[in-house]
Amino acid sequence: MIKILLTFWFFLLGSAVGSFLNVVIYRLPRRESIVFPPSHCPFCGHKLSAKDLIPILSYIILKGKCRYCGAKISSRYPIVEFLTAIFYALVFWLYGFSFSTLKLLILFSMLLPVFFIDLEHMLIPDVITIPGTGVGLIISLFEGRLAQGILGSLIFGGILLLIYVIALLILKEEGMGQGDIKLGFMLGSFLGIKLSLLSLFLSYFIGGLFSLLIILIKGKDLKTAIPFGPFLIIGALISLFFGKTLINLYLSLF
Ligand SMILES: [Zn+2]
Incomplete structure (x- = not known):
């Protein structure tokens, strides 16, 4: 009761x-x-x-x-x-009443504004993602897994940065905004290595499905820019809640 x-x-x-x-x-x-x-x-x-x-x-x-x-x-x-x-x-x-609850509530309260601001303005404010990365690292320090926080951040942000640079070199266009990369550093600091990788995979998977749906509904026009931040956030939240289950499910296939 x-x-x-x-x-x-x-x-x-x-x-x-x-x-x-x-x-x-x-x-x-x-x-x-x-x-x-x-x-x-x-x-x-x-x-x-x-x-x-x-x-x-x-x-x-x-x-x-x-x-x-x-x-x-x-x-x-x-x-x-x-x-x-x-x-x-x-x-x-x-x-x-636990540290996990505190962590999830803080993270969510920072991600929700990013989600809606990116959706409306196609921009991700640095004043959330840069301090957000700091908060993620401090929390991982308290959890006794600072290395996970640092590596997660570097991997998540680093992979996005790499994709960004490759798109710039080959396609001569920005595949995503620089704000997405900073959001990646922030998410990684909360997620750690494994969940960062899962989260990236989910974001591209869900983003891809969504783009396909848009193309099917609206015709061929893929040039309508879709902000990527919301997909990164959805991927991260799914990983936080169902990450272990999804990874185990995947491993059990082999
Ligand atoms: Zn009024």
């Missing part, structure tokens, strides 16, 4: 964190301060009151419209709040 209550508390905590992440997602790529001014409607500029800022619920009560000018609010707001809430609750349910 207490576990259910605590899980619900983590759900609420996650929805509040998600509400803050929405501010980061909106303001960071626009080079606005994250703390000032207080939340306001981007259309009419009206300052939002507490009742407009209840995670998930405000959006539903206001039917997705600004209370003051009626402008449509992006559905990204409740989606981000809900995803964060579910993730926080799920991680606590699985790992309880």
Whole structure:
């Protein structure tokens, strides 16, 4: 019973964190301060009151419209709040009060803004990935596996850098953004060697499938640029939760 209550508390905590992440997602790529001014409607500029800022619920009560000018609010707001809430609750349910929980919550809270900013702006902010790599290394130090963190980071980022350079030399174009490479260094510092490799494989696999789907649906136009960051993040999250299972499954095939 207490576990259910605590899980619900983590759900609420996650929805509040998600509400803050929405501010980061909106303001960071626009080079606005994250703390000032207080939340306001981007259309009419009206300052939002507490009742407009209840995670998930405000959006539903206001039917997705600004209370003051009626402008449509992006559905990204409740989606981000809900995803964060579910993730926080799920991680606590699985790992309880542990270092793994802390690690996963910190990582997720940095990756979610990267995911949505890259999706919208095709850019990955250095102010997340560079300190993020530091955080990953500090956590691996606390876990007593600093070497794994360093090597994971070098392998993940290094392979992306190599692919980037090869694409530049042979195809004369940037296959991905430099932000993706820095994101790779960050992810690797959390994942360690094995999971980094799995994660890279999954990202290219899922990204490839997705591109194929786009081509099939939209016709031949592959020139529509698709940001790669979201696939790196999806690959990393799958590796963190199912990595051991997937690796064992793969090894059992031989
Ligand atoms: Zn408004």
